[in-house]
Amino acid sequence: MRRLHHWPLDPASRAARFALAEKGLDVDLEEARPWLRAEPLFRLNPAGGLPVLEDNGATIAEIGPVLEYLEDAYPGQPLMPRGAVERAEVRRLIGWFDVKYNGEVNAYLLHEKLEKRAQSLGAPDPQAIRDGRDHLRWHLDYLAGLLDERDGLAGPRFTLADIIGAAHLSCADYLGDLPFDEFPAVKTWYSRIKCRPAFRGLLADRLPGLPPAKHYDDLDF
Amino acid sequence: MRRLHHWPLDPASRAARFALAEKGLDVDLEEARPWLRAEPLFRLNPAGGLPVLEDNGATIAEIGPVLEYLEDAYPGQPLMPRGAVERAEVRRLIGWFDVKYNGEVNAYLLHEKLEKRAQSLGAPDPQAIRDGRDHLRWHLDYLAGLLDERDGLAGPRFTLADIIGAAHLSCADYLGDLPFDEFPAVKTWYSRIKCRPAFRGLLADRLPGLPPAKHYDDLDF
Incomplete structure (x- = not known):
């Protein structure tokens, strides 16, 4: 199961969706409204922000970690240089x-x-x-x-x-x-x-x- | 030549100094005052902040990139997990x-x-x-x-x-x-x-x- 908690016009969420698509990874999109400061989102990300990626039982929060995680876990179609x-x-x-x-x-x-x-x-x-x-x-x-x-x-x-x-x-x-x-x-x-x-x-x-x-x-x- | 532009009680600069020492890397320390918004610092880091590391001719700005760079360039004494x-x-x-x-x-x-x-x-x-x-x-x-x-x-x-x-x-x-x-x-x-x-x-x-x-x-x- 792979699920992205996102908001459609949140730039960081969009970067996560774009990177997932570049990696050829299917994902269920779950719309969240971080401004509601609702408990379920804080359980996934103690900072309360988007995006949050759930992938094979792991939870990855915040755009920098999500982008680097995709690169570490799915190194095909590399999106990072080597040096x-x-x-x-x-x-x-x-x-x-x-x-x-x-x-x-x-x-x-x-x-x-x-x-x-x-x-x-x-x-x-x-x-x-x-x-x-x-x-x-x-x-x-x-x-x-x-x-x-x-x-x-x-x-x-x-x-x-x-x-x-x-x-x-x-x-x-x-x-x-x-x-x-x-x-x-x-x-x-x-x-x-x-x-x-x-x-x-x-x-x-x-x-x-x-x-x-x-x-x-x-x-x- | 390895030089770190830092301010002694700037937390991000301190993290860079701590990581350099953990890696066993000698470094020249150059004190900078980012609040002066002086041009030399902006030439090294267009965002104007600290720390900035100069290493073998390359310039690495901002604490996240500096920490990850040290790990990428000097993988001995690992400071990142593998998974x-x-x-x-x-x-x-x-x-x-x-x-x-x-x-x-x-x-x-x-x-x-x-x-x-x-x-x-x-x-x-x-x-x-x-x-x-x-x-x-x-x-x-x-x-x-x-x-x-x-x-x-x-x-x-x-x-x-x-x-x-x-x-x-x-x-x-x-x-x-x-x-x-x-x-x-x-x-x-x-x-x-x-x-x-x-x-x-x-x-x-x-x-x-x-x-x-x-x-x-x-x-x-």
């Missing part, structure tokens, strides 16, 4: 998205547009959305700089860094907040990822009452 | 301290007592210190629960989880904030770690003008 320095760069970028991008972009855009809505916390604050979009431009500029030198975010090959990066950006894209035309290198990279069969599940997501931006699932956007 | 599930538990606890403990304990106690002082941000706020101590008790209770079932934080053996946990707790201990007598299982675990030769460097730290609590370097506290 110690190259692996460190993948891990740096996983942490970058999990902590820095999360705090500077998701805490503004996803919080205002999605979390407030889901939790009935009132209308979005236009200034916070403007701030989030400014921070997002800064992050896209940083990613464009990385992609000037290499095809993947962490090096020449597709890795877990591309998986977590694309999962995060796909949420901003769902909401129509990605100014792709200003960052052509990022657009090229993301369009290559959109074409991967393992990404299709994410492109099929639809949040009730909140349809995605028009180009969201367009492979030739 | 995928056991490795995930070590990684969950590294993230626990790096994000949750940091936000709930260090952001109160270290911020009020050390960072404000170092950055001339004014007197500590007594209510924030009380809140930090409350959060610390909650964390110690959680660690005590883990140690009821096993000798190390993540399993039967000493791992990177013990390294990061002891590094964080040692900062609270320096400041005299650890109510060890209320948590005997944690005290036993920490006293075993204090006796490790690799921990001695941390016990020798002295911040100018801010001596540690009396028992700080007492191995039989």
Whole structure:
């Protein structure tokens, strides 16, 4: 039995789904709402967050450990480079998205547009959305700089860094907040990822009452 | 050439020093003050934080990547278990301290007592210190629960989880904030770690003008 506790537009949950699909692993999806702070989720993850993967009787919580677990337990279709320095760069970028991008972009855009809505916390604050979009431009500029030198975010090959990066950006894209035309290198990279069969599940997501931006699932956007 | 950019009472920097010593690796220590947001540190780590390890021409930033790099590059004296599930538990606890403990304990106690002082941000706020101590008790209770079932934080053996946990707790201990007598299982675990030769460097730290609590370097506290 393999089950992923997730929320469809939670970027970390999406990274787990994308990695599972890249590994060719079937999984039952169980929707959870971490903002309810319900006991069942805390029993699986004492920190109360998503994603949580149950696999063959083991419970793996938090996105960094889930991604590394998939690589350790299912080494076919490798998503990590072999060299110690190259692996460190993948891990740096996983942490970058999990902590820095999360705090500077998701805490503004996803919080205002999605979390407030889901939790009935009132209308979005236009200034916070403007701030989030400014921070997002800064992050896209940083990613464009990385992609000037290499095809993947962490090096020449597709890795877990591309998986977590694309999962995060796909949420901003769902909401129509990605100014792709200003960052052509990022657009090229993301369009290559959109074409991967393992990404299709994410492109099929639809949040009730909140349809995605028009180009969201367009492979030739 | 091996050089660690660190700040003596930054818990993540201390975890890196402890791990380097466990691996038996010599390192030059270079003190950095991340709160100055100076350009040289941003060139080494675009996120601007500590620790940063320079090793044989490579630059490894952030504590999770540094710990895993040491394990990948210097597999002697292993500090990670072999099984995928056991490795995930070590990684969950590294993230626990790096994000949750940091936000709930260090952001109160270290911020009020050390960072404000170092950055001339004014007197500590007594209510924030009380809140930090409350959060610390909650964390110690959680660690005590883990140690009821096993000798190390993540399993039967000493791992990177013990390294990061002891590094964080040692900062609270320096400041005299650890109510060890209320948590005997944690005290036993920490006293075993204090006796490790690799921990001695941390016990020798002295911040100018801010001596540690009396028992700080007492191995039989």
